[in-house]
Every structure is written in C-alpha cells, then in structure tokens.
Amino acid sequence: MTNWLDKILSKAKAAGAKLSDSFKKKTIENADLWSSCPECKKMFLGKELKKNMHVCTQCDYHFRISADERFKIFFDNASYEMIDTKRLAEDPNKFKTELKAYKDQLKSAKKKTKQIASLVSAHGKVNGLDMICSSFDFNFNGGTLSMQSGQNFYQACEYAVKNKVSALTVFITTGGAALQENLFALYQMPKTILGVQMLKENKIPYFVVANVNIGGVSASFGSLGDFHIMEPGKKTIWGFAGKRVVQGTISEPLPEDFQSASHVITTGAIDMITHRKDQKNVISNLVSILLKKEHVQQSTLSGSEEAQAVNQ
Amino acid sequence: MQYLEFEKDLEQLDKNLEELKHPFNEEGGLSSVNNSQIDELENKIKVKIDEIYSNLDGWKKTKIARHENRPKAEFYISSIFENFQQVSGDRNFGEDDAAITGFAKINGESVLVIGQEKGNDTQSRIKRNFGMMRPEGYRKCIRLMKLAENYNVPVVTFIDTPGAYPGKGAEERGQAEAIAQSINCCLGLKVPIISIVIGEGGSGGAIALATSNKVLMLEHSIYSVISPEGCASILWKDATKSKDAAEAMHLTAQDLYKYEIIDGILIEPKGGAHRNPDLMSSKIKQEILSHIQYYKSKSSIEVMNERTEKFKNVGNNLPADIVSFDGFSNRKIKDNFNKNKKVIYITLLISIATLLGLFFFLN
Ligand SMILES: [Zn+2]
Numbered sequence: 001m002t003n004w005l006d007k008i009l010s011k012a013k014a015a016g017a018k019l020s021d022s023f024k025k026k027t028i029e030n031a032d033l034w035s036s037c038p039e040c041k042k043m044f045l046g047k048e049l050k051k052n053m054h055v056c057t058q059c060d061y062h063f064r065i066s067a068d069e070r071f072k073i074f075f076d077n078a079s080y081e082m083i084d085t086k087r088l089a090e091d092p093n094k095f096k097t098e099l100k101a102y103k104d105q106l107k108s109a110k111k112k113t114k115q116i117a118s119l120v121s122a123h124g125k126v127n128g129l130d131m132i133c134s135s136f137d138f139n140f141n142g143g144t145l146s147m148q149s150g151q152n153f154y155q156a157c158e159y160a161v162k163n164k165v166s167a168l169t170v171f172i173t174t175g176g177a178a179l180q181e182n183l184f185a186l187y188q189m190p191k192t193i194l195g196v197q198m199l200k201e202n203k204i205p206y207f208v209v210a211n212v213n214i215g216g217v218s219a220s221f222g223s224l225g226d227f228h229i230m231e232p233g234k235k236t237i238w239g240f241a242g243k244r245v246v247q248g249t250i251s252e253p254l255p256e257d258f259q260s261a262s263h264v265i266t267t268g269a270i271d272m273i274t275h276r277k278d279q280k281n282v283i284s285n286l287v288s289i290l291l292k293k294e295h296v297q298q299s300t301l302s303g304s305e306e307a308q309a310v311n312q
Numbered sequence: 313m314q315y316l317e318f319e320k321d322l323e324q325l326d327k328n329l330e331e332l333k334h335p336f337n338e339e340g341g342l343s344s345v346n347n348s349q350i351d352e353l354e355n356k357i358k359v360k361i362d363e364i365y366s367n368l369d370g371w372k373k374t375k376i377a378r379h380e381n382r383p384k385a386e387f388y389i390s391s392i393f394e395n396f397q398q399v400s401g402d403r404n405f406g407e408d409d410a411a412i413t414g415f416a417k418i419n420g421e422s423v424l425v426i427g428q429e430k431g432n433d434t435q436s437r438i439k440r441n442f443g444m445m446r447p448e449g450y451r452k453c454i455r456l457m458k459l460a461e462n463y464n465v466p467v468v469t470f471i472d473t474p475g476a477y478p479g480k481g482a483e484e485r486g487q488a489e490a491i492a493q494s495i496n497c498c499l500g501l502k503v504p505i506i507s508i509v510i511g512e513g514g515s516g517g518a519i520a521l522a523t524s525n526k527v528l529m530l531e532h533s534i535y536s537v538i539s540p541e542g543c544a545s546i547l548w549k550d551a552t553k554s555k556d557a558a559e560a561m562h563l564t565a566q567d568l569y570k571y572e573i574i575d576g577i578l579i580e581p582k583g584g585a586h587r588n589p590d591l592m593s594s595k596i597k598q599e600i601l602s603h604i605q606y607y608k609s610k611s612s613i614e615v616m617n618e619r620t621e622k623f624k625n626v627g628n629n630l631p632a633d634i635v636s637f638d639g640f641s642n643r644k645i646k647d648n649f650n651k652n653k654k655v656i657y658i659t660l661l662i663s664i665a666t667l668l669g670l671f672f673f674l675n
Contacts, residue, residue, distance in 0.1 A: 089630035093571075097560045099547060147627045154624070177515075179538045179546065182561045183573045183626075186515065186537040190523045190623040193496050216537070218488035219476075219516040224496060240488040240516070241478030249478050259483065267484045 037061050039235065053276045062231040062276055064211055067115060067135035070171045071122045074133050074280055076298075080124030083132070085155040087116065088148050095180040102180040109140045117148035118174070121156035123163070127284035128296040132160045135171040138212070142175035145217050149178075150188025153221060157195030161202045167287045168199055169207040172222050176215020189220035196224045205290055207283050210270075212237045227286060228270040229279060230261040238264040313586075314380045318364060318372055322583075325357045361583040368532070370558035370567075374540055376532040376584050377511045383589040385412055385427025385470040388510065391593040392600070393418050393425060401452060405485060408449030410441045410473070411521075413456055415465070418597065421604050424460035426453050426521055427470035430511070443512075444477035447490035450520055454497045461503050466604055469521045471509040474539060476517030491520040498523035499619065502612035506603050508578070508596060509533045509565075510585075525619050526603055527573075529565035530592070531580040536563035573626060 036043050039061035053073050054063035072078040095102040110116065118140035122133050134156045136143040153170070160168045177185040199206045208225030214237055230236055239259040247254055257263045261273045274282050284295040315323040332350050335342060368376070376382070389396060393416035400407045412427045430443035460467055476487055498505055505524035513522065513535030529535060540558035545551045568574045578595055581588035607615060
C-alpha cells in the first residue's frame with residue numbers, strides 16, 4: 001500500500017546521500033593532499049609521505065599513523081585479514097556531561113577510522129612468517145584504551161594462540177585509558193595482561209612497538225613485551241605520567257628529551273630505537289632466531305610499494 | 313576534627329554538645345549536667361548526619377574519601393591484625409614508605425598485609441609521600457606476594473592513594489613497568505587476594521594492588537581511572553569542573569557495585585568511618601575473616617580462575633549496542649525492523665481473516 005511512497009522516499013534519500021558523499025570526498029581529498037611535518041614544518045604531498053612510510057624525508061619524524069597504514073606497511077604485500085571481535089557495550093559507564101556526549105564522540109571516531117575501537121588487529125605474513133598485529137589508532141579518541149579496545153587485544157591474543165602464529169606485535173600510539181569509561185577502562189589493564197600471559201604460556205614472541213606509550217597502556221600490556229621497540233624522534237613518549245604532570249610535581253626542570261626514545265633507551269625501558277622501515281626486519285629476525293624458523297628479509301620498501309611492484 | 317563544607321551545621325551541633333558535656337563551667341566550677349538537653353542534642357546530631365550522609369553526590373564522596381581524619385591503613389593494620397611484623401625494601405633500589413608491608417595473623421590465620429598509607433599529619437604525609445607509591449614500592453609488594461604464595465599465605469591489601477607518584481626518578485626507574493608487573497603478579501598468584509578500598513582508589517596506582525579475588529569498598533570511598541580534578545582539566549580544560557567530573561565518572565562504591573565492577577560495599581558508621589574508627593575496623597576485620605574462611609576450601613586453581621574470569625569478563629554482561637557506524641550493522645537493524653514489520657502485517661491479516669471468518673460462520 002505504502003510501497004510506492006517508500007520507494008520514492010528511499011530514492012530521494014539515496015540521491016541526497018550521494019550528493020553529500022561526493023561533497024565530503026572532495027574535502028577529504030584536499031586535506032589528504034598536503035600535510036606538514038610537526039617537527040621541521042616541511043610540507044608534503046600525501047602521496048610522497050605515503051611512499052616514505054609516513055616518515056619525514058627531511059628530519060625522520062615518524063608520523064602517528066592509522067592502524068590501517070601500520071598494517072599496510074607491516075604485512076607482506078600489504079595484504080592482511082582483519083580479526084573480528086565480540087562487540088561489547090559502547091559507553092558502558094554512561095558518561096554524560098554538558099560537553100559532547102561520549103557516545104557521539106565514539107560515533108564520529110568510528111566513522112572517521114572505520115574501526116570499532118581505538119585498537120584493532122589483523123592477521124598476515126611478515127617476511128613470510130605468520131603473524132598477528134594489533135595497532136592503536138591515534139585518530140580514534142586519541143588512541144585511548146577503552147573496554148572494546150581491551151577486548152580486541154585480548155581476542156587477538158586468543159586468536160594468536162588458536163592459530164599458532166609466530167608472533168604478535170602491538171603498535172602503540174595511545175593517550176592512556178579512556179577516562180570516560182572509568183573502571184571499565186581501568187580494568188582493561190589486567191585484562192590485556194591476561195592476553196599477554198596467554199602468549200607467554202604458548203611461547204608466542206610478543207613485540208611492543210611504540211610511538212606514544214603512556215598511562216594505563218604503558219602500565220599494562222604496553223610494558224610487558226618480550227621486546228620493546230621505539231620509533232625515533234623527540235615527540236615520541238614512553239612513560240607512565242605525562243611530562244607536564246611530572247614537571248608539575250618536581251621543582252627542577254626536566255631534560256628536554258625526557259620520556260622520548262633517546263631518553264628511555266638510557267633508562268632501560270626499551271630494547272632499541274628502530275626506524276619504521278626496519279621494524280619488520282628486526283621483528284622477523286628475532287622471531288626466526290627464537291623459534292628457529294626461516295624468514296625472508298626484504299628490502300626496506302614499504303608494503304604498499306611492494307604491492308605495487310607485485311601488481312605491475 | 314576536620315569538617316567538610318557541607319558539614320557546617322554538623323560542626324555547630326558537635327560544638328554545642330561538647331560545651332554541654334564540658335565538666336567545668338565558665339567560672340571554673342563544675343557545670344550542672346542537663347541530661348535531657350544532651351539527649352535532645354545527640355538526637356539532633358543523629359538526624360543531621362542522616363540528612364547529610366543519605367544524600368551524597370560523587371564530589372562529596374570524594375571529599376569524605378580524602379577526609380584528613382579518615383582512618384588510614386596504618387590504623388587498620390594495627391587494630392585488625394595480631395603479631396604484625398613489618399618488612400621492607402625491594403632488594404634492588406630502596407624502600408617505599410607509601411606502602412606499609414608485613415606479615416601478620418588475623419584470629420590465628422596467617423596473612424600478608426599491604427597498606428597504602430597517606431599519613432595523618434604534615435610530617436607523616438611527607439614521609440608517606442601522600443600515599444603515592446614509587447616503582448620500588450610496587451616491586452617490594454611483588455617480592456612479598458611471591459613470598460606469601462610460596463607459603464600459601466593469603467594477601468590483604470588496603471587501597472588508599474591519589475595515584476602512583478609522577479616524579480622524575482619514578483619515571484626513570486620504570487613506574488609503568490612496575491605497575492604492569494604488579495598486576496601481572498596479582499593475576500598469577502596462587503593464593504587469594506582481598507582488597508579493601510578504604511579511601512581513594514587512584515587509577516593505575518591502585519589497581520596495581522587491587523587486581524584481587526575480592527575488591528571491596530568502604531561506603532564512602534571512591535575508585536577511578538583519574539582524579540575528578542584530572543578529568544575536569546582534560547575534558548573541560550577547567551579544573552573548577554571537578555564536581556561535574558566526579559558526578560559523570562561514577563566513581564562511588566555504590567555506582568561501581570551497581571556496575572558489578574566491585575564485589576562488595578562495607579557500610580560505614582553514621583557520619584563516616586572517621587566518626588567511629590573502631591567500629592569500622594571491627595567490621596573490616598569480620599569481612600576479611602569471612603573471605604579467608606571462604607577461600608580455605610578452594611584450590612589454588614579455583615582461586616586463580618575466579619580472579620581471571622572476573623577481570624576477563626568485566627562489562628561483558630552489559631547489552632552491546634547494536635547501532636553501529638558501518639552500513640553493514642545498520643542494514644542489519646533495518647532488516648530486523650522490516651522483518652518485524654512483516655510479522656506484524658501477517659499477524660494482523662491472519663487475525664482479521666479469522667475474525668471475518670468467525671463473523672460469517674456465526675452468521
Ligand atoms: Zn620533518
């Protein structure tokens with residue numbers, strides 16, 4: 001009876017959506033076209049930056065890249081499969097203030113990143129070795145650890161054990177625990193550690209690769225890696241409390257590189273500082289030594305470039 | 313006694329009562345005792361306390377949790393346990409006075425006691441670093457928890473900290489790693505751990521010693537991922553919004569119990585633990601004893617599994633929101649809706665047909 005009306009309405013809606021989509025696409029493309037290096041201010045074409053694994057060609061600044069970009073760089077031929085996880089309640093703490101609702105914040109983060117949480121995982125080959133990779137996405141609520149992110153990491157560990165993979169690597173770029181979720185977020189500290197314990201029991205080497213590792217993440221699964229690798233740069237962070245909080249606590253001025261890679265390599269928190277282009281080779285090398293497995297080290301091209309090379 | 317801003321009326325009543333009970337009058341002679349007046353005033357105080365304490369929001373609870381006269385770990389340790397022998401040091405770097413640690417007995421049962429201590433006057437607060445532990449403190453606790461495990465001795469922890477110490481040295485000695493290892497140790501411990509949040513459960517600094525089989529909170533204590541002040545300055549960029557933050561965060565024992573995050577609430581004496589510390593400590597003692605009794609019949613596997621399951625499943629019972637970002641899930645919902653629509657239409661049609669049939673049949 002009302003079918004014809006529905007049809008007309010849905011057609012009109014679709015047309016409207018198409019229109020707004022094309023509009024959005026244009027603006028996104030423009031924003032994508034140019035980016036400047038936060039360190040040396042050099043301007044880059046998006047394409048150019050991508051080619052260099054999102055590392056500044058002038059000063060080696062390592063951009064805080066999305067999970068998607070991480071996977072593309074890390075996995076052979078930029079090919080991988082996302083690991084599906086159980087969906088938990090979003091906004092479990094029902095956090096409401098006069099500010100933008102946390103629920104809406106999550107909604108736009110999801111839209112922006114096409115991810116269900118700040119941490120997602122994928123499965124693929126790394127220099128020929130079967131590996132799992134989890135990654136935070138700084139664009140998703142500042143990469144904060146939420147209940148869903150904790151669940152995603154835990155399930156990545158379960159998946160790693162079930163599929164007997166050769167290693168699990170987590171890329172950390174995080175703002176710490178999601179404070180809107182209060183204890184639901186805090187309790188992800190033990191939960192993610194349970195995941196790490198599973199890896200250790202099953203002798204699956206566990207790598208932490210960090211750009212920003214702080215708060216509830218560094219004080220849980222972020223500090224329990226078999227190996228701790230950090231990206232280089234003055235803006236990298238490895239610590240528990242934020243630098244500003246530390247500065248507020250003590251009277252003497254902090255060293256300029258406090259908590260950055262060059263500092264924490266001297267305090268013993270990390271094993272090495274490794275350029276993005278070398279990370280996968282370092283990891284596959286260690287895995288091949290520990291597990292006595294063959295791996296094929298590749299030239300230091302980015303995964304997406306390799307993919308292009310293969311396609312051509 | 314410290315009075316909080318919402319306790320001003322109470323302060324006056326308490327003062328009046330004190331005057332009434334004073335044995336000497338202004339002239340220095342013995343004062344006449346007016347029992348009925350005292351009774352009346354004591355009643356008034358009771359009513360006032362009920363009025364104030366039955367209606368506490370998150371911010372007021374925060375104030376009570378940090379009350380300077382609130383009994384601290386040191387008091388509870390000395391009043392609850394027998395034969396307490398303090399031990400110290402992480403064997404690597406130093407001792408941390410923010411955590412009082414030692415072995416003791418409680419009604420004849422052996423326990424390891426760990427208490428985060430804030431101190432109760434300027435001097436002791438400085439000594440205790442306001443209850444903010446350093447890495448060596450957590451490493452001391454790890455050392456002792458493993459020792460306790462080796463002798464099958466349960467662990468009791470008193471949680472009361474604004475958070476782990478955010479100092480330069482603490483950072484350089486691996487505060488993050490120390491907390492992570494402490495949680496890791498708690499999760500794998502073969503003996504039961506019972507934690508009681510007696511004041512402030514401050515973030516990672518608290519959960520490092522509260523990854524336990526039973527997480528209990530005193531009625532007016534709080535437990536949060538960040539202080540209300542910290543939350544306000546991050547989200548509002550305005551520290552004066554702490555009250556709003558405290559409300560929104562759901563950091564009270566009542567909220568957290570409702571969320572099934574904590575395992576129990578210990579009711580405080582009227583007007584807060586600081587108005588009757590002895591009553592509070594006897595209640596805590598009974599509670600600890602009942603849990604120790606309960607775990608006596610449990611195997612170490614059962615003890616470990618109970619703890620693991622709890623931290624693995626937190627929040628999993630809450631309904632997952634179906635509305636999602638991607639078209640896929642949205643479509644799913646729409647499909648369901650359309651299916652429901654169909655069902656409704658079909659049911660309607662059938663019932664109309666039946667009615668019509670009935671109508672014709674009867675005619
Ligand atoms: Zn640069």
